[in-house]
Amino acid sequence: MPVAPDAEVKLSCRNVWKVYGNRPEQFFTGHDGNLGSDAQAKAHAQEIRDSGHIVAAANVSFDVHVGEIFVIMGLSGSGKSTVVRCLSRLVDATAGEVILDGQNLLAANKRELIEFRRHKMGMVFQNFGLMPHLNVIDNVAFPLELQGVPLKKRREQAQEVISLVGLEGREGSFPRQLSGGQQQRVGIARSLAVKPELWFLDEPFSALDPLIRRQMQDEFLRLQRELHKSIVFITHDFLEALRIADRMAIMRAGEVVQIGRPVDLILNPADDYVREFTNDVPWEMVLTAGDIADGTRGFAPGMGHISADTSVATLLPYLADHDAGVMVRGADGEDIGAVNARDVIKALASGVDNPALVTD
Amino acid sequence: MTSETLTSESAAGTASGPALLRAIQAQPAPFVLFALAVATIVLYLLGPHAEALVKFPDAWVLSPTAVMNDFMRWFVDLTGPVFQAIGWLLEWPVKGAQWLLAALPWSVTTIVFVTLAWIASGWRLAAFVLLSMLYMAVIGYWPESMNSLAIVLISVPMAIVVGFGFGVLGFYSERARRVIMPMLDLLQTIPAFAYLLPILILFGFGTTVGLVASVLYAFPPMVRNTILGLRAVPPEIVEAGEMSGATPRQLFWKVRLPAAQNQMLLGVNQTTMASLSMVIIAAIIGGTNDIGWEVLSTMRKALFGESLLAGFVIALLAMALDRITYGFAKRDRFAAAQAAGLNPWLAGLGAAAAFGLLSLVVPALSDWPAAWVYNPAPDMNAALEVFVVEWRTWIEAIKNAAFFFLMLPIKIGLAKAVSPFTWGFEMTTPVIAGYGALVALLAGWAALRGRLTLAAGIVLAGTILFIGLTAMPWLTLAAIIVYAAWTTGGRMLALGTAAGLAFLLVAGVWPQTVLSIYLCGVAVIICFVLGTLIGVWAAQSNTVSAIVRPIIDTLQTMPLFVILIPFVMVFKIGEFTALLAIIAYAIVPAIRYTEHGLRNLPSDVIEAATTVGCTPRQLLFRVKLPLALPAIMLGLNQTIIYGIGMLVIAALVGTNGLGQQIYIGLGDGDFGVGMTAGIGMAIIAIIADRITQSVSRRKQEEYGLTATVI
Numbered sequence A: 001m002p003v004a005p006d007a008e009v010k011l012s013c014r015n016v017w018k019v020y021g022n023r024p025e026q027f028f029t030g031h032d033g034n035l036g037s038d039a040q041a042k043a044h045a046q047e048i049r050d051s052g053h054i055v056a057a058a059n060v061s062f063d064v065h066v067g068e069i070f071v072i073m074g075l076s077g078s079g080k081s082t083v084v085r086c087l088s089r090l091v092d093a094t095a096g097e098v099i100l101d102g103q104n105l106l107a108a109n110k111r112e113l114i115e116f117r118r119h120k121m122g123m124v125f126q127n128f129g130l131m132p133h134l135n136v137i138d139n140v141a142f143p144l145e146l147q148g149v150p151l152k153k154r155r156e157q158a159q160e161v162i163s164l165v166g167l168e169g170r171e172g173s174f175p176r177q178l179s180g181g182q183q184q185r186v187g188i189a190r191s192l193a194v195k196p197e198l199w200f201l202d203e204p205f206s207a208l209d210p211l212i213r214r215q216m217q218d219e220f221l222r223l224q225r226e227l228h229k230s231i232v233f234i235t236h237d238f239l240e241a242l243r244i245a246d247r248m249a250i251m252r253a254g255e256v257v258q259i260g261r262p263v264d265l266i267l268n269p270a271d272d273y274v275r276e277f278t279n280d281v282p283w284e285m286v287l288t289a290g291d292i293a294d295g296t297r298g299f300a301p302g303m304g305h306i307s308a309d310t311s312v313a314t315l316l317p318y319l320a321d322h323d324a325g326v327m328v329r330g331a332d333g334e335d336i337g338a339v340n341a342r343d344v345i346k347a348l349a350s351g352v353d354n355p356a357l358v359t360d
Numbered sequence B: 001m002t003s004e005t006l007t008s009e010s011a012a013g014t015a016s017g018p019a020l021l022r023a024i025q026a027q028p029a030p031f032v033l034f035a036l037a038v039a040t041i042v043l044y045l046l047g048p049h050a051e052a053l054v055k056f057p058d059a060w061v062l063s064p065t066a067v068m069n070d071f072m073r074w075f076v077d078l079t080g081p082v083f084q085a086i087g088w089l090l091e092w093p094v095k096g097a098q099w100l101l102a103a104l105p106w107s108v109t110t111i112v113f114v115t116l117a118w119i120a121s122g123w124r125l126a127a128f129v130l131l132s133m134l135y136m137a138v139i140g141y142w143p144e145s146m147n148s149l150a151i152v153l154i155s156v157p158m159a160i161v162v163g164f165g166f167g168v169l170g171f172y173s174e175r176a177r178r179v180i181m182p183m184l185d186l187l188q189t190i191p192a193f194a195y196l197l198p199i200l201i202l203f204g205f206g207t208t209v210g211l212v213a214s215v216l217y218a219f220p221p222m223v224r225n226t227i228l229g230l231r232a233v234p235p236e237i238v239e240a241g242e243m244s245g246a247t248p249r250q251l252f253w254k255v256r257l258p259a260a261q262n263q264m265l266l267g268v269n270q271t272t273m274a275s276l277s278m279v280i281i282a283a284i285i286g287g288t289n290d291i292g293w294e295v296l297s298t299m300r301k302a303l304f305g306e307s308l309l310a311g312f313v314i315a316l317l318a319m320a321l322d323r324i325t326y327g328f329a330k331r332d333r334f335a336a337a338q339a340a341g342l343n344p345w346l347a348g349l350g351a352a353a354a355f356g357l358l359s360l361v362v363p364a365l366s367d368w369p370a371a372w373v374y375n376p377a378p379d380m381n382a383a384l385e386v387f388v389v390e391w392r393t394w395i396e397a398i399k400n401a402a403f404f405f406l407m408l409p410i411k412i413g414l415a416k417a418v419s420p421f422t423w424g425f426e427m428t429t430p431v432i433a434g435y436g437a438l439v440a441l442l443a444g445w446a447a448l449r450g451r452l453t454l455a456a457g458i459v460l461a462g463t464i465l466f467i468g469l470t471a472m473p474w475l476t477l478a479a480i481i482v483y484a485a486w487t488t489g490g491r492m493l494a495l496g497t498a499a500g501l502a503f504l505l506v507a508g509v510w511p512q513t514v515l516s517i518y519l520c521g522v523a524v525i526i527c528f529v530l531g532t533l534i535g536v537w538a539a540q541s542n543t544v545s546a547i548v549r550p551i552i553d554t555l556q557t558m559p560l561f562v563i564l565i566p567f568v569m570v571f572k573i574g575e576f577t578a579l580l581a582i583i584a585y586a587i588v589p590a591i592r593y594t595e596h597g598l599r600n601l602p603s604d605v606i607e608a609a610t611t612v613g614c615t616p617r618q619l620l621f622r623v624k625l626p627l628a629l630p631a632i633m634l635g636l637n638q639t640i641i642y643g644i645g646m647l648v649i650a651a652l653v654g655t656n657g658l659g660q661q662i663y664i665g666l667g668d669g670d671f672g673v674g675m676t677a678g679i680g681m682a683i684i685a686i687i688a689d690r691i692t693q694s695v696s697r698r699k700q701e702e703y704g705l706t707a708t709v710i
């Protein structure tokens, strides 16, 4: 379900800075965080750090398209949460612009902000943030309660989302009676209760154990296929990012290091920091037939057909038995190019750091 | 280095000047302590020749009492009508509640409270409350109990509202918190008795005094718990609320407040307990027909059976209120909400209504019939009489031993306490020399082991014990206290301490202060030693813990008055009785904190020590006790605070000191005298509190552990 690159932009984050310290505004007099070039921004960030301030987000810019899952990835403390908090205005950015549907969110007043949150945004938290005094259904209905929706109606609406996340039967339970996975389902249901267009998830599955995490990722993707939200998803787990991201940004020390599709990052890492993440990735799982198709070779007899988003891994058994390889077909039904066993080996080989020395 | 060489060195100070100076700079404590001991001895020997430095001269005293009284008179003249009006207004709710509780049939009141207990914590508590209420009725103290309860029922909501308001203010505004917190400290360290005085003067006699005093005394815990609870709400919950589109008002009422609810209910529990204890204490002003007055008046008439029975009512009231409010704080509302069956609120209401109707027909359910009253007080008095006569020799022996061999020496010094009559010998020159040699020997032994500070401390303690606290020259005694503040808390604390002591000296209450320090000090030392031992034992053995816990829990919930009763019964009034009462109350934190500290050490440290082959004994002395030191020191801190709290109450059974002074002020309506003593008490409490807190905090920082007030 990749999103067409020309899809409408839902949320745009432009030169956002967040500086903690004594007097952070002093660094942004005369300009609005936009310093022209990246190099200048980098220098400015360093200047701020040298003065003893903490630069939690530095010149962060990216767009999120309608229906897109945009993942922000980075090590602990790299500023991921800060960015998403600036987007939702849980903290106020020191400089920059956040544009939602053409309106600058950072200029919105308190009242408008509350309206934005009530109707356009949903957010899921790492530690769930459930109200301990409310049961499942009332937790989910909480945002509706705040809007003054009458009890019966809001329970009905909450019931819908509860079914959506597969928690039927637990409506009367209280958060502490639920497992971590179930609690996060409640968190997800709550964030969806107001039918937001923009969905923030800050490390939603990090507190869960690996098996449950995987299950939740699948459910999340299923939900997204149904709902088509515009999503900003935060994680520090590269594999998680790979599974769900349409596009992703990698952050380090408050700065965005690289933005692109997961494959782009793997095939062309911007620097060693990004390469560190991509090293352990099982390439055959990430690469698709479309990524390695050789467009110069046409259809030859003996070739099968395969769609472009087939992962290389699932192709291996076929290639092992068919020397002619396969022809890759794009989403529009046109042939893209051919792939044979050798192409696969070549692509995988480029990820090997220290090739064995072969003696004659 | 022995103390002898120390003496010779300081005598030959000029010769080895620079070397000595360097040694002093490196480790000043032993030298300072030693110098203080020497100075004390010198001043003591100079005696009459240095009169002004030994006994604070009367000419230097500037008693603030007259000024305070003038101020109060002026203030009352100015605002009298306002307070009269407020008092008049406040009297109505109390009167209403008293009327209601008196008018309600006893069976209905009982059912209401039993139902509350049931909902709060289950059938055990319900049974306990039922038996307690029946006891009140059978013993014949129903009306008095209800009168006290009425004041509590009115004062608690008021204290909660006031405390909640200040708590919310303190939560949102850092600046407000900086004003509120010291105010709370002050309200909680000034002895409860001292509150009564200005309130009495402003509002005049009546139930209002008890009400106002109990609100003032009871709202601080609510403030603390409100701030604590609101601050402890996880930030994610608040953020989730914000992201759900909460307005600031919704964020408070629908997110923060419910999430902080349990902590606040704990505040309600503490507030209720404080309120009850103040309502009881307020009975001292008299004229109220409540249970506190019953205890006091019978105690004064030496009707111990009656006062014990009435005291027991207070204890039961306290325990019931404590468990009920605590039960509500800890109640699992979720489980309760899901529980099937009959709604206990409705069931209770129904039963109450049924009994209400029934009591219209059956008078015995409305007013407890006189025939059902059984008061064993006269029999108890007779039995006590027999007991005291029978065991007189033993009782006297215990009392005398403690008095002559422990209390008197510390009070007036071995120099005066030792007499042929009690000790069997006199303080002749050889005996004094022998005593000096013993102290020197102990100090020398410590010095040889390299513990110079300990050695100097022994010399100083030996000196004080010889001279006696009350005969200590004011100059050196004050210097010792200020030095203790300096080494533990630094310059600010030393300055504050000096200022506080200066107030006590100039205000002319130094002798009373020293007497208070003496009585409280003896009690605290005994509590600390005994309490730590029991605490260690309880930490090692679950059986001991299971026995000790309920006892100290009960002692802690017991209103202070009541603790006095059994001791007065056996030992009559006097300092020894006061001492025992203080010990009984102040030993609680010493035990509790030691056990808590020892039981809650990081388990990895214990496991590591066990795997390297510590014997249980080594584990206790080398690992556990040192690590539990921060908690134990905090326990000492609480012991001192408790001790001072009880000291004031103990003045009722005959002590001399600030407590007595407050009591006198209260009796005579002398605001200046009572207030000066009250402030003096607060000064001592604050100094002792800060010093022990600093020690605990420093240890905590050293070990990277935290000890919290429990």
Ligand SMILES: Nc1ncnc2c1ncn2[C@@H]1O[C@H](COP(=O)(O)OP(=O)(O)OP(=O)(O)O)[C@@H](O)[C@H]1O
Binding pocket: A020, A021, A054, A055, A056, A074, A075, A076, A077, A078, A079, A080, A081, A082, A083, A236
């Ligand atoms: N309120 C604050 N005051 C000062 N510094 C802060 C504050 N909040 C965050 N920071 C700093 O900003 C930086 C980025 O923090 P942030 O929480 O955004 O990291 P993160 O990438 O979300 O990390 P994690 O994966 O641990 O959640 C960190 O260095 C952090 O110490």
Ligand SMILES: [Mg+2]
Binding pocket: A080, A081, A082, A202, A203
């Ligand atoms: Mg984070």
